[in-house]
Amino acid sequence: MLRFLRHGSIACCLLAGAPSFAAGTVSLCFERQEVLPWRTLDGGGLNFELLAEVARRLGLTLDYQSMPWKRCLAQVKANQVNGAFAVSFSRERLALGAYPGVKGGDGEADPARRMHVDRYVLVRRKGGKVDWDGKRFANVDGRIGFQLGYSIGDFLRARNVTVDEGSQQADELVQKMLAGRLVAAALGGGDAMRLMRSAYATQIEMLPVPLIEKPYYLLLSHAFVAQQPDLAERIWKTIEDVRTSPAYRRRERELTGHPGGGH
Incomplete structure (x- = not known):
């Protein structure tokens, strides 16, 4: 399993004066496979740039863990990691973890808080x-x-x-x-x-x-959301804020050819 820690420094082109206050570490798994332009195994790509800026804004340290996709989802369900990305929405996956905008295990994920399409x-x-x-x-x-x-x-x-x-x-x-x-x-x-x-x-x-064509989200474990509901909401809201920011939209256009695009 590839595992590495990253703070919000990866997307240097998006940053301008990062705060230095301390906060907790959030563990996130992702599929051990390059999916361009969204992610590479060594922490490159738009997914990592977006999450790096989210971490910077919230003062978080992100612990990224690479593994086969089914194992990643199973670890979210077992609360062995705090979340997984990038995860498309399905009702069956509501048993695995929590999506932004889904309350009480019902409803649809909020596409405004997606990571990408x-x-x-x-x-x-x-x-x-x-x-x-x-x-x-x-x-x-x-x-x-x-x-x-x-x-x-x-x-x-x-x-x-x-x-x-x-x-x-x-x-x-x-x-x-x-x-x-x-x-x-x-x-x-x-x-x-x-x-x-x-x-x-x-x-x-x-x-x-x-x-x-579908949106992809940061899926957070049920235990993480239960223990830190305010932080979970701030993470999802900050994903939306970063994704719609002029700096990130420029990066997305550079790598996909159009904003909001898919790989």
């Missing part, structure tokens, strides 16, 4: 027949793969397609697809764009219509 897209072998028109699948003559623990699995199952979630990495899904074990893969936008710039680019293609 991302999309899932369908990638197939070049010349493949499987298709997606924005409403329904066509010519699905095999399994569609997605990464273990990813919420896009619920989306696929709700549309009655046969799925495969036996892979941790996007690259594994592409390898399975090229070997004929999958007809397509449902990938996050950043993973898909990275793969389209890789050695696989001559063998795969990305369908133009996204499967789904």
